[in-house]
Amino acid sequence: MSKTFDFYFDLGSGASYLAWRRLADLEAQTGARAVQKPMLLGGVFKATGNASPMAVPAKGVYVGRDLARFAARHAIALQTNPHFPINTLVLMRAVTALLDTDHYAPFVTHAFNAIWRDARNLNDPAEAAAMIKGAGLDPVALLAEADTPAVKDRLKATTQEAIDRGVFGAPTFFVGDEMWFGQDRMDWVAEALKR
Amino acid sequence: MSKTFDFYFDLGSGASYLAWRRLADLEAQTGARAVQKPMLLGGVFKATGNASPMAVPAKGVYVGRDLARFAARHAIALQTNPHFPINTLVLMRAVTALLDTDHYAPFVTHAFNAIWRDARNLNDPAEAAAMIKGAGLDPVALLAEADTPAVKDRLKATTQEAIDRGVFGAPTFFVGDEMWFGQDRMDWVAEALKR
Numbered sequence: 001m002s003k004t005f006d007f008y009f010d011l012g013s014g015a016s017y018l019a020w021r022r023l024a025d026l027e028a029q030t031g032a033r034a035v036q037k038p039m040l041l042g043g044v045f046k047a048t049g050n051a052s053p054m055a056v057p058a059k060g061v062y063v064g065r066d067l068a069r070f071a072a073r074h075a076i077a078l079q080t081n082p083h084f085p086i087n088t089l090v091l092m093r094a095v096t097a098l099l100d101t102d103h104y105a106p107f108v109t110h111a112f113n114a115i116w117r118d119a120r121n122l123n124d125p126a127e128a129a130a131m132i133k134g135a136g137l138d139p140v141a142l143l144a145e146a147d148t149p150a151v152k153d154r155l156k157a158t159t160q161e162a163i164d165r166g167v168f169g170a171p172t173f174f175v176g177d178e179m180w181f182g183q184d185r186m187d188w189v190a191e192a193l194k195r
Numbered sequence: 196m197s198k199t200f201d202f203y204f205d206l207g208s209g210a211s212y213l214a215w216r217r218l219a220d221l222e223a224q225t226g227a228r229a230v231q232k233p234m235l236l237g238g239v240f241k242a243t244g245n246a247s248p249m250a251v252p253a254k255g256v257y258v259g260r261d262l263a264r265f266a267a268r269h270a271i272a273l274q275t276n277p278h279f280p281i282n283t284l285v286l287m288r289a290v291t292a293l294l295d296t297d298h299y300a301p302f303v304t305h306a307f308n309a310i311w312r313d314a315r316n317l318n319d320p321a322e323a324a325a326m327i328k329g330a331g332l333d334p335v336a337l338l339a340e341a342d343t344p345a346v347k348d349r350l351k352a353t354t355q356e357a358i359d360r361g362v363f364g365a366p367t368f369f370v371g372d373e374m375w376f377g378q379d380r381m382d383w384v385a386e387a388l389k390r
Contacts, residue, residue, distance in 0.1 A: 048252070049251050056363055057244070058363040059364075062363065062374065065374075168253040168254045169254075
């Protein structure tokens with residue numbers, strides 16, 4: 001049985017984007033497979049009393065700078081999105097709808113890039129539909145599936161599972177029951193997976 | 196002229212304690228000298244709208260775990276202080292009173308160890324006096340000096356300077372105008388100092 005680790009994320013989180021872009025490297029480096037856990041960060045914030053770092057202006061400025069530094073270190077294109085925050089409810093339902101399909105990883109990459117590399121305004125339904133189309137999928141069909149009770153419930157369940165395990169932000173990693181928060185803890189995750 | 200970096204901290208911050216314990220290594224590794232900036236973290240929180248991570252229970256649990264991991268990695272003794280949070284106003288005034296004296300560094304080490312290694316309750320004036328005595332200083336004389344307008348104003352000025360420079364938490368480092376927040380960014384500070 002091969003090793004796994006859990007990866008909780010939300011498309012609206014810039015730190016999740018950096019983690020996503022480095023996920024394949026982490027898997028290759030450790031021989032472990034990421035178990036995908038798309039969650040709704042807004043739901044996590046609401047349940048835990050946490051908030052986006054952007055809620056504290058001085059922290060928001062710094063976190064932007066910090067992400068840019070890590071992006072440069074890992075040669076990942078990153079742009080400040082002037083449309084932040086993006087309401088990711090529908091997008092995360094779409095991601096959830098694609099779990100266990102071959103479209104999942106390419107779609108997540110495409111959506112992350114749209115927000116964090118290309119600074120697109122996915123709050124605008126037309127832009128969101130164009131993004132889905134750009135990923136080679138049918139926006140009408142995907143959004144219809146994203147709106148089904150099964151998909152909504154699955155996203156809710158993953159979000160609740162995260163909250164129950166102590167998650168308060170994104171991205172969050174688990175190796176067994178050991179939790180690490182943040183793209184800046186991926187070296188710790190790698191170390192744990194190599195033990 | 197030798198290189199310097201600014202080190203803003205508060206005794207009540209566990210992350211500041213870890214940074215303090217690694218400060219001499221950072222100086223030795225880079226040949227740069229830390230400019231000491233004792234500040235009042237409570238004042239920074241009030242001005243910026245930031246709060247202790249402990250204000251969000253799930254985050255508080257994780258941050259405790261995170262600090263313990265870094266403490267273990269760097270072989271630093273760290274204990275959860277059941278008397279947290281410690282009101283550090285008087286202590287930080289005492290630290291400020293000792294700036295530019297030979298007593299400064301030994302006292303800061305002693306006070307940090309009392310809180311974060313020995314889990315002492317420095318909210319209790321008797322315990323605080325015993326701690327000062329244990330550092331080889333006269334509690335009555337030091338606390339009298341800590342209560343002078345010159346010392347109070349100097350702590351206020353350092354705190355305001357921190358806020359004006361974008362500080363929102365502790366510890367915070369500056370190399371020139373470049374800022375890093377957190378004991379987990381000391382590798383970045385070292386890298387900047389070596390450039």
